Amino acid sequence: MELTEAGPEAGPGTARPGGRTARVRAAVLRAAGDVLAEQGFAHLDLADIARRAEVGKTTVYRRWGSVTGLVTDLLLDMAQQSVPRTETGSLLGDLKANTGLVRRTLADPRQGALFKAVIAAATCDPKAAEALHGFYAVRVEEWAPCVEQAAARGEVPGGTDAHEVIRAASAPLYYRLLTTALPLDEAAADRAATAAAAAARAGAYVREA
Amino acid sequence: MELTEAGPEAGPGTARPGGRTARVRAAVLRAAGDVLAEQGFAHLDLADIARRAEVGKTTVYRRWGSVTGLVTDLLLDMAQQSVPRTETGSLLGDLKANTGLVRRTLADPRQGALFKAVIAAATCDPKAAEALHGFYAVRVEEWAPCVEQAAARGEVPGGTDAHEVIRAASAPLYYRLLTTALPLDEAAADRAATAAAAAARAGAYVREA
DNA sequence: TCCATAACGGGACTCCTGTTCCATTAGCTG
DNA sequence: CAGCTAATGGAACAGGAGTCCCGTTATGGA
Numbered sequence: 001m002e003l004t005e006a007g008p009e010a011g012p013g014t015a016r017p018g019g020r021t022a023r024v025r026a027a028v029l030r031a032a033g034d035v036l037a038e039q040g041f042a043h044l045d046l047a048d049i050a051r052r053a054e055v056g057k058t059t060v061y062r063r064w065g066s067v068t069g070l071v072t073d074l075l076l077d078m079a080q081q082s083v084p085r086t087e088t089g090s091l092l093g094d095l096k097a098n099t100g101l102v103r104r105t106l107a108d109p110r111q112g113a114l115f116k117a118v119i120a121a122a123t124c125d126p127k128a129a130e131a132l133h134g135f136y137a138v139r140v141e142e143w144a145p146c147v148e149q150a151a152a153r154g155e156v157p158g159g160t161d162a163h164e165v166i167r168a169a170s171a172p173l174y175y176r177l178l179t180t181a182l183p184l185d186e187a188a189a190d191r192a193a194t195a196a197a198a199a200a201r202a203g204a205y206v207r208e209a
Numbered sequence: 210m211e212l213t214e215a216g217p218e219a220g221p222g223t224a225r226p227g228g229r230t231a232r233v234r235a236a237v238l239r240a241a242g243d244v245l246a247e248q249g250f251a252h253l254d255l256a257d258i259a260r261r262a263e264v265g266k267t268t269v270y271r272r273w274g275s276v277t278g279l280v281t282d283l284l285l286d287m288a289q290q291s292v293p294r295t296e297t298g299s300l301l302g303d304l305k306a307n308t309g310l311v312r313r314t315l316a317d318p319r320q321g322a323l324f325k326a327v328i329a330a331a332t333c334d335p336k337a338a339e340a341l342h343g344f345y346a347v348r349v350e351e352w353a354p355c356v357e358q359a360a361a362r363g364e365v366p367g368g369t370d371a372h373e374v375i376r377a378a379s380a381p382l383y384y385r386l387l388t389t390a391l392p393l394d395e396a397a398a399d400r401a402a403t404a405a406a407a408a409a410r411a412g413a414y415v416r417e418a
Numbered sequence: 419t420c421c422a423t424a425a426c427g428g429g430a431c432t433c434c435t436g437t438t439c440c441a442t443t444a445g446c447t448g
Numbered sequence: 449c450a451g452c453t454a455a456t457g458g459a460a461c462a463g464g465a466g467t468c469c470c471g472t473t474a475t476g477g478a
Binding site: 015018019020021045046047057058061065066 | 464465466467468473474475476
C-alpha cells in the first residue's frame with residue numbers, strides 16, 4: 001500500500017496518472033464497490049476483483065497490495081464527493097439535516113456496505129484507520145460551523161465544542177448500525193439530532209478550562 | 210461454525226463438553242486473545258493460534274472453522290463475565306458509572322482490541338453480528354433499570370425509552386474509538402454521560418405515540 | 419512525431435490456508 | 449473398571465492467494 005507514501009519515489013500510478021492508469025483505477029474501484037454491496041467485506045478477493053474489472057491480477061496487487069489497501073483507496077475516492085452542508089436557521093434543523101444525511105448514507109445498500117467495510121478495515125490496518133479518521137475529521141469540520149452559528153444566536157452556551165456536538169449527533173446512528181439489529185429509520189436520526197441539540201443547549205459540550 | 214447451530218446433531222464439543230474439550234477451548238480462546246491484543250484482527254491465523262495453544266490445527270478448524278467463528282466464541286465467552294451494575298442514586302451518577310466502565314473496557318489493550326475485532330467480524334459475518342447484537346442487548350437490558358428509577362424519581366419524563374438512553378450514553382465512546390484518533394479519556398466518558406442525562410431530562414428519548 | 423519508460427498483463431511459481439484420513443487418547447455410561 | 453465412541457492430533461493432500469519474471473502497451477515529454 002504505497003498510496004499515502006510520501007517521498008520522491010512513490011508507488012505505481014503516480015508518475016503517469018492520466019489515461020490508462022485512471023481507467024484502471026476507476027474500473028477496479030467500481031468492481032470493488034460492486035462486490036462489497038453484493039457480498040460484503042469478507043468475500044473481497046483481489047483476484048476476483050481483477051477479473052470483474054477486466055484488469056490484470058498483477059496490477060491490482062501492485063497498486064493496492066491488499067484488501068485493506070483497496071478499501072482505503074475506495075474511501076479516499078469517496079471523500080472527493082463532498083455533499084454540501086445545508087443551513088436551516090436553527091441548530092436542531094441543521095443537526096437533523098446532518099443526521100438525515102448520515103442515515104441515508106448508512107442505510108443505502110452500497111454506501112452502507114462500504115462504510116461497514118471501511119470501519120472493519122480500520123480496526124486492523126493503521127493506514128485504513130488514518131484514512132478513516134481523516135475522512136471524518138473533514139466531515140465534522142464541514143458541519144461544525146452550524147454549532148458556532150447557534151452559539152452566536154445564543155442557542156447554546158459560549159465555549160461549546162462544535163466538533164463534539166457534530167460527533168455526538170452521528171454517534172448513535174453508527175452505534176445502532178454496528179451493535180444492534182434495529183433499523184436505521186428517520187425516527188432514530190431525528191432522535192439523535194434532538195438529543196445532541198438538547199445536550200448542547202444544556203451545556204454538556206462546553207469546553208473545560 | 211456450528212456453535213449456535215440448533216438441532217439434535219450439533220458440532221464437536223457438545224456431547225462431551227467436560228475435561229479435555231473444555232481445556233482445549235480455554236487454551237485456544239486464550240491464545241486468540243493474546244494474538245488479538247498483540248497483533249490485531251488482521252493477523253489472526255488459525256494455524257498460528259493452534260501452535261500457541263499447543264493444540265492440533267485440525268481441532269481448531271473443526272470446532273471454530275473460521276476467524277469470525279473463533280472471534281464470535283470469544284465474545285460469547287466474555288459475555289459470561291458480567292460486571293454488576295452499580296447504583297449511585299442519581300441518573301447522572303449511574304450513567305457516569307456506565308460510561309466509565311465502557312471507557313475502561315475499550316481503553317484496555319486486551320479488551321479494546323477484542324472489541325474492535327468483534328465489531329470488525331460482525332460487519333462481515335452474520336453469526337458474529339448476531340452474537341454481538343445479543344451481547345449488547347444483554348448489557349443494555351442490565352443497565353436500563355437505572356433510567357426507569359430516574360423516571361420514578363421524576364428526573365426524566367415518563368415514557369422515556371430507557372434502552373435508548375443507555376445506548377446514547379455509550380455511543381459517543383464507540384464512535385470516538387472507531388472514527389477518530391482522539392484518546393478515550395475520562396473526560397470523554399463523563400461528557401457522554403452528561404449529554405445523555407441532559408438529553409433524557411429534556412425529553413429527547415420519550416417514545417412517540 | 420518519436421523515444422524513454424511507466425504501467426499493464428499473462429503465466430509460471432511458491433507458500434500457506436484449510437481439508438481429509440485415520441490412528442490415538444480420554445470422557446462418559448453402565 | 450471396562451468398553452464405546454466423541455474428540456483430538458499428526459500427516460499428507462489440495463486449492464488458491466499472492467509473488468515474480470518478462471514481454472507488451474501506451475503515456476508524457478522532447
